[in-house]
Amino acid sequence: MTQRHAQPSPDPADQRPRRPHRAGVHEVLLRRLPHDSPLHRLGVGTKLVTLLVLTIATGLNTGWEQLAGVAVVVGAALVAARVPLRALPRLPHWFGLTILISFGFAAAGGGAERFIRLIAFGLLFALLSLVIAWTTDLSALAPALARIGAPLRRLRMPVDDWAVTAALAVRCLPLVIDEVRTVAAAHRQRTTTRDPAMLLSRLVDMITASMAAALRRSSDLGEVIAMRGGAATPAPTTMRPGLADVAALTLVLAASVLPAVLS
C-alpha cells in the first residue's frame, strides 16, 4: 500500500534460494494414509475403546511400567499401520527448544526423571491419536456409533440421530475448514498492519464471518435433508469385530492391567 512504486530489486527469485521445506502439522491433520494396512481394517469401536482404556490406565498409574505398556501399544500400532516416515509432520524448531529449556529447569530442580516421563506420555498419546487419524475412515464412525449406543435406545435417546449428525459433521468438515481458511486469508489480505488495540475486534470479525458462512451452509443442509424426507437409520455396518479386534483389545488390556500388577 504505502510504496506503490517500490524500487525494483534486481531479481528476488534468484536472490533467495529456498530449500523446499517439509509441511507443518496443520497441513497433514485429519488425513488418511492412502494405503491399506491391518490397522486400517481394525474396527472404529476397537480404536475408541483402546484410547479410553489406555487413557484411564495412565491416569491411574503413571509409572515407568505403564509408560512401557503405552509404548508397546503405540509401537504395535505404528507397525500395524505401516506408517511411512514421510507421514510424520515437521515440528517447529522452537517446539523442541521450549521443551529443552523446560527440561533444564526441571532437571535443575531435581525432577529430570519425572519430566521425561511426562513428556514421553504426552508424545506417545499424540502419536497414538495421529496413527488413529491416519488409519480411520471417519465414514465408518456413524454405524459404529449407532451400534455402541444401542443400549441407550431403550432410554428413548435418539442414538441414530446422533450417529447421522456425526456422519454429516464428517462430511461438512472439509468444507467448513476451507471456509475458515478463506476467512483467514481475506483477513490477512486486509490487515497489512498490526494494531494490537484492534485484536479483539478483529477476532470477533473473523468469528462472525465464519459463523455466518456456517449458518448459511447449515440452512442449505437442513433443506437438503428435508428434501430427502429426513434422516433415516444409518446403514448397518458390514464390519463385524474379528480376530484382529480381539487381538488388539487383548494387547491393550494387557498393556493397561499388567503394569498396575507389576508396580
Place this chain on the structure above:
Amino acid sequence: MRAAPTGGAGSNPRRLAILAPAEMAAAATMSALCIGLAVLGSLVPFLGSLQLLTVVPFALLAHRHGLRALIASLIAVAVIAGLVAGVGIVTSLVALAILGGIIGELKRRQLGILALLACAAVLVPAAAAGIDLLLYVFASARELMLQNVRSSLRGLGVVLHHLGPAGHAAAPLNALGRLIVQDWAIFAGVAAGAATLAALLSSWVIIGEVLERLAWVGADQPFAPTTARKERVVESDPAPIPVELRQVHFRYGTHEALRGIDLSLRAGQFVAIVGDNGSGKSTLARILAGAQPTDGEVQRPGSVGLGRHGGVALIGQRPDAQVLGLCVRDDVTWGLPAGHTVDVENLLATVGLAGMGDRDTATLSGGELQRLAVAAALAREPRLLISDESTAMVDPDGRAQLIRLFAELPQRWPMTVVHITHNAGELTSADRVVQLAHGRVVAEYEPAAQPNVSQTAASQLSEQQQTSGLHKPSPPVHATAAGRVELRNVTHRYANRTVWEHQALDELTLNAQPGEGVMVVGQNGSGKSTLAWIVAGLLRPTAGACLLDGQPTEMLRGRVGIAFQHARLQLQRPTVGADIADAAGWPRADPENAEARRELDARVAEVLRAVGLEPSLADRSIDQLSGGQQRRVAIAGLLARQPSVLVLDEPLAGLDAPSQAGLIQLLMEMRARRSMTLIAVTHDPHGMRELCPRMIRLAQGRIIEDTDDPSHAPPLNARAA
C-alpha cells in the same frame, strides 16, 4: 414415523426421529467447526487456545436450536475429536459446551448479566469440584504433573540463585511448589473456578456481539419444506401429481413473491418455468414441493411426500451443498428407510455416472454432483421432480447433459419434471414453458409450436449483446504502468515432502501486462485456485517466484486484490459501509467527530456508486444483502484500495444473467479506466470473453493452451476429446 414405502410394511425397524432436519443440519455444521478447532488446538503446538473458541458455535446452537441440537453436536464432536485428537480433549469440550449452552440459552431468553452471575454462582463451584474430583480419582497423573511443576519452580529458583541478583526468589518459589503439591485441591479448585469465571465473562461479551451481528442470517428463510416429524406422522400416501394451483399467493413478510398463480401440471411432462431473479419462480417451486401458500388453493390427489417414495424430489442450485454422503453410493441411498433396496448401479448409469459408486463425492465436478443429486432423487421414484435452477452453477457441457436427462426422464418413468431456470437456451426440449414475471404467469406455450424466445430472455440477450458491443475496450498498454504480473517457474506442492504431497502447480511460467485481462480456465483440481492465491500473495510457492512489478507478491499482500467465490467470507465488518472502509484501510471514524464521519460516508458512497450499488446500502447489514450484492460490495472494498491487479475467483458463479452482464460491464469499465490487470479464474469461460480476451487453460498444474483471442479457439467438446 415414516410409512413403509416398499410395501413391506412392518418389516422395517421403525424409529423416532427426534431432531428436525434444520436442527440436525445446524448441529452437524457447528460440530464440524468445533472439531476443526479442537483438533487444530490439540495437535498443533501452541494453538491450544483455539479450542476455547468452540464455545461460540456451541452457544449459537443453543441460542437458535436449543438443548437437543446442542447434545447431538456435543456427542458428535466428543466422539470424533476424541478419536483423532485424544480422549483428554473430551473433558474440556464438555465444559465448553456447557458454558456455551448456558450463554446461548440466556441470550435466547434475553436475560442479562445478573442471570449470568447467578449461573456463575453455581458453575464456578461446580467446575472447581469437578476438577478436584478428576484429580482425586487420577491421583497418579496428578502427582506426576504437580511434582513436575514443583521441580520446575525449584529449578527456576536454582537458576535465579546462580544468576545472582534475584537469588532471594528461590525460597518463596520452593514454598509455592510445596504448597501446590500439598494443597492441590485448593490450588486446582481456585484455578478452575477462576478460569470458568473468566471464560464465562469473556464469552458473554464475544458471543453477545457475534449473535447480534448474526441476527440477519437466516432471517430471510421463513420456511423449510418440512420441519417437524409430526407432519410425517399424519401424512397420507404421497400423490403429488396431477396438481392444480388456483390464485396462489405467497408473502415473505411484506414482500409479495407470488400474486395469484393459476397453474396445472399433468403426469409425464417436462415443464420449464422461466423468469428473472425475483419473479417468484423459486417460491413457486417451494409451493409445488409442499409449502403452504399464504392465500389460494393447491389441489392434489394425495399428500406431497417430499423426499418419500412416490412423492416429490427437489434439486437445488448449489452442487456442493446437496451432497450428504461421503461416497457416491452412500449419497444415493442417504435417508432411504432401512430395508429399502435400490439398484444403485442402474441409477448411476441412468444419470451418466456409471461405475462411479465408490468415488469420493469430494472429487466430483459440479455437473457430476448435480447428476448425482438426480440419482438420489430417482432412488425414491418420485412422481414429481423439481429442479430449482440446478443448472445455474454448472459448466455448459454439464448443463447440456442435465437438460437432456430431464427431458428423458418423463419418457422412461411415470414422472413429471419441472425445471426452473433463468436461461432461455434451456427451454427448447421442454413440453411446455411457463413464464413468470413479478409473481404472475405472463406466458404459457409449447416451445415446439412457438419457437421464438421469450421476451425476458430476448431482452437479456440483447442486453448482453449491447454491453459487449458498446464497451469493447482497446487493450490498454501502458509501458510504465504498474501491474505487471510475472510467474517464473512456479511450483506449488501441498503437504510438501509428506505422504500426502500433492502437486498443484508444475513449473508454471506466465506474464500478464499492466491492464491485461487474463482468464485462467480449468477443471477442479487443475491448480487454478492455487494460482489465484499465489498471485494474491496469500500462498508462498514451494519453488519459483510470483512477482508484481518485480517484487514477490507474498511481500506485497494487500496490493493485489482478490475476490473470493464466496463473497460472504470476505466481508468481515457488520455493515456495508464499515466493511468497505475496513477493506480500503481507511481508519475507523471516531463517532464523536461528525466531520470525519461525513467524509468517510462520502468516500463509501462514491465507491458504492462505482460498483453500481445505491449509497443508501451503506448502513445495511452484510447479511441482508443478496449474493450478487455481496460480491459487488467485496469488489467495492478491493477497488477502494486502488490495486494494480485484481484476481477474481469464479466471478459469475451463482449470478443470474442480468447480474452477470452488469458485473462484466462494471469490470470492463474498471479495467479500461484504471488500467488494472485482471486475472479471472473460472471453470466456465462463458460470458467472460469480452472482459478477458486472453485465455489460459490449465490442466494438472501446467498451461496447456494460451490464446489471445478465444473466438479462434476450438469448441469445448472438441477440446475435451
